[in-house]
Amino acid sequence: MIPFHRALITTGIVFCGGFALWALWRGQMVLGIGFAAFGAGLTYYLRHLRRFIGR
Secondary structure: OHHHHHHHHHHHHHHHHHHHHHHHHOOOHHHHHHHHHHHHHHHHHHHOHHHHHOO
16 A cells, blocks of 8 residues: 555655646646645655654
8 A cells, every 4th residue: 555655645646746846837826836845745754754654
């Protein structure tokens, strides 16, 4: 279950990064910065996954 969760979170990070770049390119600063922050939060979560699941 953990490998699938890692893959799902990685997909979310890639989506957030791509969407943030697209939004910033289109001039939607708030949306772009928000998705960049969300991607950064998911990256932090993925790096510290063991601590979050208690293993």
